[in-house]
Amino acid sequence: MGRRVIHLDFAPPNAIENPLEMDETLEAVLRKLNRHGSYPGLFKKAFPELDTITTPYLLYALSNTRPCWFPPVPPTIRYQLGKGSLTEEERQGLDLFKAKCATCHSGALFTNQDYANNGLDTVFPDRAAPGSPKAMPTWANSKVPSLRNVAHRTLYARRPV
Ligand code: HEC
Numbered sequence: 001m002g003r004r005v006i007h008l009d010f011a012p013p014n015a016i017e018n019p020l021e022m023d024e025t026l027e028a029v030l031r032k033l034n035r036h037g038s039y040p041g042l043f044k045k046a047f048p049e050l051d052t053i054t055t056p057y058l059l060y061a062l063s064n065t066r067p068c069w070f071p072p073v074p075p076t077i078r079y080q081l082g083k084g085s086l087t088e089e090e091r092q093g094l095d096l097f098k099a100k101c102a103t104c105h106s107g108a109l110f111t112n113q114d115y116a117n118n119g120l121d122t123v124f125p126d127r128a129a130p131g132s133p134k135a136m137p138t139w140a141n142s143k144v145p146s147l148r149n150v151a152h153r154t155l156y157a158r159r160p161v
Pocket of ligand 1: 097102103104105116117118141143144146147150153
């Protein structure tokens with residue numbers, strides 16, 4: 001499975017099975033959950049009809065909880081919503097960002113949802129975004145990632161696989 005997922009519901013199986021992330025199998029994770037001291041009881045509380053935690057229940061539970069995890073609202077978004085002010089340095093940064101970055105990293109999610117080559121690499125070990133539902137316009141383009149709360153992440157851009 002590719003490292004970039006295009007829908008939130010596909011994020012957990014990708015994170016579980018991707019060799020660069022948990023490098024597990026869904027079956028092994030289910031075995032661990034079913035043997036765990038607390039999870040079987042918690043799942044039973046959420047799904048009274050359940051005897052064993054199975055893939056559909058696990059994914060359903062994850063799909064329901066993930067959208068509830070709200071990351072902090074970035075100062076730029078608060079500013080755009082008219083609910084906060086920026087320091088002089090932040091305002092200059094926003095101007096620079098609008099001038100140099102916002103053609104691709106645009107809108108509230110800081111992505112135009114398109115594909116582009118950010119020009120950092122000249123050698124490409126893999127086809128970017130394999131299996132992407134959108135035809136790749138040119139070789140070595142990559143999905144423009146959201147930069148929302150980028151400072152809270154530690155993994156940037158593609159890594160050779
Ligand atoms: C031509 C379109 C384009 C422009 C303009 C652009 N980017 Fe990007 N950016 C991308 C693409 C495509 C990627 C993904 C590259 C990859 O995964 O190899 C990316 C990745 C990133 C990432 C890594 C994010 C992550 O989660 O992996 C950061 C940070 C970033 N850009 C910041 C900027 C900044 C700051 C500017 C302006 C100085 C900028 N970008 C201008 C297309 C663009």
